[in-house]
Structures are given as structure tokens and as C-alpha cells.
Amino acid sequence: SGKLLIPRVAVIGLGLIGCSWIKGLRVRGCLEEVRGYDRNLDSMQLALSEGLIDAYSENIADVVRDADLIIISVPIMAVKSVLEAVRDHISETAVLTDVGSVKGAVASDVAAILGANFSRFVLGHPIAGSEKSGVMAANEHLYVHHKVIITPQDHTDKNALALVRSAWQAVGADLEHMSVDHHDEVLAATSHLPHLLAYSLVDTLANSHENKEIFNYAAGGFRDFTRIAASSPVMWRDIFAANKDHLLKTLDLFSHDLSSLRAAVEQGDATTLMGVLTRAKAARDHFS
Ligand code: NAD
The missing domain is CATH 1.10.3660.10 (6-phosphogluconate dehydrogenase C-terminal like domain)
Structure with missing residues (x-):
């Protein structure tokens, strides 16, 4: 049970929630290489200069290729287009997760685009945040003693679930499981x-x-x-x-x-x- 170390992480959506998570993992030494993608170029440049990511690309395929963990942290209605853009470029072992505030809509998008039995997508939602947004609002303490709700499905892969749970626990979150609809x-x-x-x-x-x-x-x-x-x-x-x-x-x-x-x-x-x-x-x- 050594310390968590994830070699390659990709973050899609460089805002408050995604950046706070990687900042928390980064300051605790849990990440080797982080790549970022955002549809806003300024956000990618800012995340790079703040040391939150090591590289970015305007080509999302280059960001997710070879990633062990892909964190999708965009507004709910943008998840579908992100999944469509990454589908053909993720590795066969890549674990994906999201942070969206509604789980049913994301579960449907995952089923529609990655397949109804795709097992390496772990649906999650941190009950932490603020009215602030963007890279500069990132806070490595945001999730300490805050609940993160994971909504596993019958087909969710055990190892994928364990990786996402570890990545939340590493930043101090308290995990809970619930059904998507509940x-x-x-x-x-x-x-x-x-x-x-x-x-x-x-x-x-x-x-x-x-x-x-x-x-x-x-x-x-x-x-x-x-x-x-x-x-x-x-x-x-x-x-x-x-x-x-x-x-x-x-x-x-x-x-x-x-x-x-x-x-x-x-x-x-x-x-x-x-x-x-x-x-x-x-x-x-x-x-x-
Ligand atoms: P944010 O506005 O700080 O960041 C969202 C980022 O996504 C922005 O940088 C935006 O440019 C980018 N983006 C939008 N569409 C995109 C696309 N198609 N491709 C790539 N990037 C895109 O927002 P946030 O607070 O980090 O919220 C992100 C997610 O977290 C949302 O799904 C939200 O439901 C969830 N969430 C938010 C809070 C909160 O309090 N803010 C709490 C829990 C969960």
C-alpha cells in the first residue's frame, strides 16, 4: 500500500474543479506527467505557467493518448463532444472519470459513445466547490474532508474504481457510493x-x-x-x-x-x- 503515483494524467477542462484536483495530487507528489486540454487557449497557457500541467495541445488526441487516467471536468453538456473527440485515441487500459453535478446525463453519454458495457469510466461528483471558476480559482485543499460521491454501475471495472477512489482519497476526500438516480x-x-x-x-x-x-x-x-x-x-x-x-x-x-x-x-x-x-x-x- 505505497503512496499513489499515477504516471500519466490527462485533464480535459482546466477550471476550478479539475485544476483543484490535479493541484492537490501534484503537491502531494502523486503525479508524474500531466497534460491538459481546454477549448480556451488562455486557460491552457495559464495552467502551464502555474505548473498545474506539464504540457497542453490544441489537439485533444495528443493529450489523452497513453494517459492512465483521464479526468473530464467540463460543463455537463460538453461531456458528449469530449467523449466523441477522445474515443478513438484512448489506450485500452485508460481509466476515465468525470466530476459532473448530474450523473444520469453523463452515464447516458458514456453508454452512447463508448458503449453500454464500457467498464473503465467511473462516474464521480465532488460535493465541494465555490462560486468561482477558472484556473486561478484552483485550490489544493478544496476537497479535504469534503464528500465525493461515486456512482458505480454494475459493469464498472473494480480496478478503475479503485484508481479513481485512490485519487480522491489522496486529496483528502471522504468517499460515498450511491446509485446514479438516487x-x-x-x-x-x-x-x-x-x-x-x-x-x-x-x-x-x-x-x-x-x-x-x-x-x-x-x-x-x-x-x-x-x-x-x-x-x-x-x-x-x-x-x-x-x-x-x-x-x-x-x-x-x-x-x-x-x-x-x-x-x-x-x-x-x-x-x-x-x-x-x-x-x-x-x-x-x-x-x-
Ligand atoms: P469552470 O468554468 O471553472 O471550468 C470548466 C472549464 O471547461 C473551462 O475552462 C472551459 O473553458 C472548459 N470547457 C468548456 N467546454 C469545453 C469543451 N467542450 N472542451 C474542453 N473544455 C471545455 O467550471 P468548474 O467549476 O470546474 O466545473 C466543471 C464541472 O465540475 C462541471 O461539470 C460541474 O458540474 C462540476 N462541478 C462543479 C462544482 C462547482 O462548485 N463549481 C462542484 C462540483 C462539480
Whole structure:
């Protein structure tokens, strides 16, 4: 059980999540050679000058060829085109993994492009991140004591799974396994709905002239509740589209409860208001 050492890693998508992972592996001495690809040339040059990667190419085939581990860290809707571009250039032992926030959509793309029984793709999702994006947001401590959810499938290769698990454990992550569908259902409620609501609230307030001045008094609640509305629009557009069914279900539940709360406010129904607020506070106090 020596220290993890992966000879050749390829990172496709040089943003916050992918760069934080390789930075964490790199500072812990787990990587020999890292190659990077991003559709944005500036990101590749920056990742090189920051020492996160040793080489890049505008030809994705050159980046994945001979790689032992290929990390795909692009917005969900870009995964398909990446898989199409790498399919004919990966080695017969290469392990692939992703970090996408929705697993069902990525699982379908992998099945469609690499084959329904392709066993060396390990689906993963780190429950860590921030509203920042890009190479310069990379943080080698990002995953320490954070959960990473792996959603293995029946056909997932044991050795591929073990390699990806080791690469997350090496950067301090706590691993959990879940089914693809359960992951997407849980994350719709705990992450995707809150982001949708934050974007919606900020947009509503920004568009209402009377309330423009509220941004001058945006301490406290507004700041806490809406920090996540500064996240990458492309990333979240893709997540909302890719997890449509689960998101609509949890959104409908929320809309229903919000209507009840509206009615309670309108009717001056103090008992109902106290009930909702007390239950919510108790639930929120329960975790820190
Ligand atoms: P990011 O914007 O920092 O980085 C994404 C990178 O992918 C960018 O450099 C972009 O140029 C590149 N890219 C886009 N399309 C591409 C393509 N077709 N080919 C090559 N490169 C392409 O975003 P991020 O936060 O690193 O997110 C990456 C993935 O991680 C997303 O799938 C997201 O769902 C997932 N994720 C994000 C967070 C978070 O909090 N940011 C948390 C967990 C998982």
C-alpha cells in the first residue's frame, strides 16, 4: 500500500474543479506527467505557467493518448463532444472519470459513445466547490474532508474504481457510493433547487426598479442567500437542463409550499407562519 503515483494524467477542462484536483495530487507528489486540454487557449497557457500541467495541445488526441487516467471536468453538456473527440485515441487500459453535478446525463453519454458495457469510466461528483471558476480559482485543499460521491454501475471495472477512489482519497476526500438516480434526486433538492432559487431571486430584484437600491443594503440575508447566484451560468444552465425531471419534481413541491406560505402571510395566519418557521429552524439547527 505505497503512496499513489499515477504516471500519466490527462485533464480535459482546466477550471476550478479539475485544476483543484490535479493541484492537490501534484503537491502531494502523486503525479508524474500531466497534460491538459481546454477549448480556451488562455486557460491552457495559464495552467502551464502555474505548473498545474506539464504540457497542453490544441489537439485533444495528443493529450489523452497513453494517459492512465483521464479526468473530464467540463460543463455537463460538453461531456458528449469530449467523449466523441477522445474515443478513438484512448489506450485500452485508460481509466476515465468525470466530476459532473448530474450523473444520469453523463452515464447516458458514456453508454452512447463508448458503449453500454464500457467498464473503465467511473462516474464521480465532488460535493465541494465555490462560486468561482477558472484556473486561478484552483485550490489544493478544496476537497479535504469534503464528500465525493461515486456512482458505480454494475459493469464498472473494480480496478478503475479503485484508481479513481485512490485519487480522491489522496486529496483528502471522504468517499460515498450511491446509485446514479438516487444521486440526481438528492442533489436536485440539496443543490440544484437552491441555485435555481438564488438566481431567480437576484434576477427578480435586479429587474425591479423600485428595489434597485436594495443592492446598496445587501448585507446579511441577501448576501448569504444569493452568494451562489454568482456561479458560472454555463455550468448551471447545463445542470438544470440535464437534471430536468428531478429538478421539476422538487421545484413543484417547493412552489406548493411557497404558495401556502404566501397565503399565510396574506391572511395574517400567525399560527401557520410560526409552524413553518419553527420546523425550518429546528431542521436547520440540526446540522452545522
Ligand atoms: P469552470 O468554468 O471553472 O471550468 C470548466 C472549464 O471547461 C473551462 O475552462 C472551459 O473553458 C472548459 N470547457 C468548456 N467546454 C469545453 C469543451 N467542450 N472542451 C474542453 N473544455 C471545455 O467550471 P468548474 O467549476 O470546474 O466545473 C466543471 C464541472 O465540475 C462541471 O461539470 C460541474 O458540474 C462540476 N462541478 C462543479 C462544482 C462547482 O462548485 N463549481 C462542484 C462540483 C462539480
